[in-house]
Amino acid sequence: MRARCFNLKTVDKLIIESQLAIKGRATIVIGILLLLVAFWGYMASYQQAARMAVSEEERVIPIYGIEKYMLWIQEDPTAKDTRELFQNLKPVAGPNYILSVFAVVGPMLAAIWGALFFGNEFVWRTAKVRAVHYGWVSSIKTKIVVVLFASLIVGLIGSLVGLLGGHISFYLISRATEIAKWVGDPVIVTSWFQQILVLWLGLSFYGLLGGFIALLLKSPVFGAVIGFTVPYIEAYIGQLLPMWWLPHTAYSELMSGSFAYLAGSIVGIGSNPGFATFSPSLPWAVVGGWLFLICVSMIILSKWQEIA
Amino acid sequence: MSFGSKEVLRGLSFDAKPSEVVYIAGLNGVGKTTWMRIATGILRSTSGAVLFDDNAKAEDIRDKISVVFDEPPVYPNLSGSDNLRLLAGIRWLDDSSKKILADFQLEIAFLKNRAGHYSFGQRHRLAMAAAILRRPTHLFLDEPAVGLDPVAWRQVEEGIRNMASNGATILLTGQDFELIGPLADKIVILHDGIAFFSGSPQELSKRFPPNIRVRASNQEAVTSVFPNARPVEHEEGLLEIICSSDDEAKSVSLRLQELSVPLQELYVHKTTLKEAFIKTIKEIS
Numbered sequence: 001m002r003a004r005c006f007n008l009k010t011v012d013k014l015i016i017e018s019q020l021a022i023k024g025r026a027t028i029v030i031g032i033l034l035l036l037v038a039f040w041g042y043m044a045s046y047q048q049a050a051r052m053a054v055s056e057e058e059r060v061i062p063i064y065g066i067e068k069y070m071l072w073i074q075e076d077p078t079a080k081d082t083r084e085l086f087q088n089l090k091p092v093a094g095p096n097y098i099l100s101v102f103a104v105v106g107p108m109l110a111a112i113w114g115a116l117f118f119g120n121e122f123v124w125r126t127a128k129v130r131a132v133h134y135g136w137v138s139s140i141k142t143k144i145v146v147v148l149f150a151s152l153i154v155g156l157i158g159s160l161v162g163l164l165g166g167h168i169s170f171y172l173i174s175r176a177t178e179i180a181k182w183v184g185d186p187v188i189v190t191s192w193f194q195q196i197l198v199l200w201l202g203l204s205f206y207g208l209l210g211g212f213i214a215l216l217l218k219s220p221v222f223g224a225v226i227g228f229t230v231p232y233i234e235a236y237i238g239q240l241l242p243m244w245w246l247p248h249t250a251y252s253e254l255m256s257g258s259f260a261y262l263a264g265s266i267v268g269i270g271s272n273p274g275f276a277t278f279s280p281s282l283p284w285a286v287v288g289g290w291l292f293l294i295c296v297s298m299i300i301l302s303k304w305q306e307i308a
Numbered sequence: 309m310s311f312g313s314k315e316v317l318r319g320l321s322f323d324a325k326p327s328e329v330v331y332i333a334g335l336n337g338v339g340k341t342t343w344m345r346i347a348t349g350i351l352r353s354t355s356g357a358v359l360f361d362d363n364a365k366a367e368d369i370r371d372k373i374s375v376v377f378d379e380p381p382v383y384p385n386l387s388g389s390d391n392l393r394l395l396a397g398i399r400w401l402d403d404s405s406k407k408i409l410a411d412f413q414l415e416i417a418f419l420k421n422r423a424g425h426y427s428f429g430q431r432h433r434l435a436m437a438a439a440i441l442r443r444p445t446h447l448f449l450d451e452p453a454v455g456l457d458p459v460a461w462r463q464v465e466e467g468i469r470n471m472a473s474n475g476a477t478i479l480l481t482g483q484d485f486e487l488i489g490p491l492a493d494k495i496v497i498l499h500d501g502i503a504f505f506s507g508s509p510q511e512l513s514k515r516f517p518p519n520i521r522v523r524a525s526n527q528e529a530v531t532s533v534f535p536n537a538r539p540v541e542h543e544e545g546l547l548e549i550i551c552s553s554d555d556e557a558k559s560v561s562l563r564l565q566e567l568s569v570p571l572q573e574l575y576v577h578k579t580t581l582k583e584a585f586i587k588t589i590k591e592i593s
């Protein structure tokens with residue numbers, strides 16, 4: 001055995017850090033939680049649509065007749081909510097539905113995940129060894145990249161789950177009632193890419209926020225608790241004062257502008273009129289700016305932090 | 309280096325050469341671990357620096373450094389082999405890695421288990437293997453003998469010797485003089501923030517020449533000839549005659565044998581490393 005320089009490339013560090021993320025218990029638990037939320041979303045929407053179908057078939061259709069009812073549900077503005085109940089279960093609405101659900105619950109779970117991903121290094125005392133063998137700044141930089149990448153993966157998986165869930169739910173509701181087949185596809189104005197981008201911004205920012213607090217306090221528990229509650233505090237403050245610069249306010253604006261919240265969805269969000277007076281790109285700049293700021297803060301903190 | 313108003317290390321200076329095993333000894337709390345943390349770059353010193361080849365600091369040559377701390381850490385949810393790769397910073401375990409693992413009795417089947425279930429000793433062996441897998445030119449070991457059974461220690465000892473013979477500098481701390489002492493090429497005794505002694509184990513032992521120990525039925529006869537003979541602590545009836553050199557020890561031994569007093573025991577007692585350390589610390593205090 002010869003003593004030699006051991007040189008670890010950036011890509012190796014990323015692979016190693018990704019393995020740590022993938023094999024972590026928090027990833028498995030939070031991944032399952034997100035899938036359960038998606039499943040619950042479809043279950044709730046399906047049940048609501050099925051109940052409505054029974055009511056329509058028993059009470060409304062016998063009065064007006066099928067042809068008149070078909071015209072009504074396809075075009076009439078008063079049928080909007082009933083129409084959307086079935087549209088929400090269509091394959092084309094699937095990615096929008098699941099991504100919008102993930103965009104609401106994801107940041108809170110991301111904050112917990114981020115806190116555990118960064119903070120557990122202190123609990124397990126692996127931080128010291130990592131700091132010597134990899135360099136703490138390098139470890140943190142790699143972890144940041146992994147969080148950014150993981151957020152993107154969640155967006156892609158959410159899209160696929162939505163697509164698959166849409167096919168399954170539409171197949172089931174079509175078997176349960178003919179009404180589902182009469183309803184046309186929903187109009188979703190924003191692109192799939194934009195929806196994934198919004199989710200990516202939210203998950204990345206709150207994931208790193210949880211990580212930043214865990215890093216600062218050297219405690220995953222504090223990171224998770226504070227990171228989890230920050231969006232609530234922001235939402236509360238945002239209601240009292242027009243604080244457009246708050247990340248949660250800007251993120252809510254992005255969500256309301258990027259997702260179609262159809263009737264029967266388990267999530268819904270109102271628009272923030274405060275942004276109307278500014279440029280439409282302002283919420284993007286605010287959330288993007290916060291994300292950049294948290295990344296830089298983490299790198300600076302890790303540079304000055306003593307691990308011992 | 310200071311913590312609050314307490315200065316832990318001040319004016320500490322010593323060097324360590326390639327292939328040298330340096331044992332940093334000292335009482336609890338003198339700053340051995342603090343020094344190791346500064347040397348490995350995870351703690352900043354208020355002044356001064358630990359410099360490696362070409363005046364580089366730890367952060368400049370991170371890839372050449374390995375460390376094993378006294379509390380060997382693991383990722384509890386990951387398998388032993390995943391831990392090895394993560395802690396060592398390697399993508400996969402090649403054939404040469406498997407040889408090292410075999411040396412540390414880390415079988416593949418064992419490495420498939422979750423590391424959270426490993427005992428302290430097993431974690432220590434894992435940490436040692438991870439450090440050696442990096443093939444560093446500078447290896448830092450904080451209390452390497454703690455928690456290891458004799459067989460495991462033998463593997464560690466062999467690993468250290470192999471690394472040193474291949475040009476690596478080994479710096480280790482610990483309180484177990486019997487185990488660590490024989491490995492060391494150099495001993496640095498820290499006390500009151502400075503390196504009070506820095507030299508080979510032989511040089512340290514030479515500071516305390518051998519003594520003659522004798523057990524006689526008539527102690528007065530011995531003490532009348534050698535007034536400086538003193539009873540040995542915890543050894544009933546055993547007297548110790550302090551000598552200033554090996555030659556004096558020989559002459560005292562001959563004179564004792566010539567006495568018309570029956571001797572039950574007579575031997576030359578060479579100062580062990582541990583005794584030399586204790587005596588040195590007493591001297592300083």
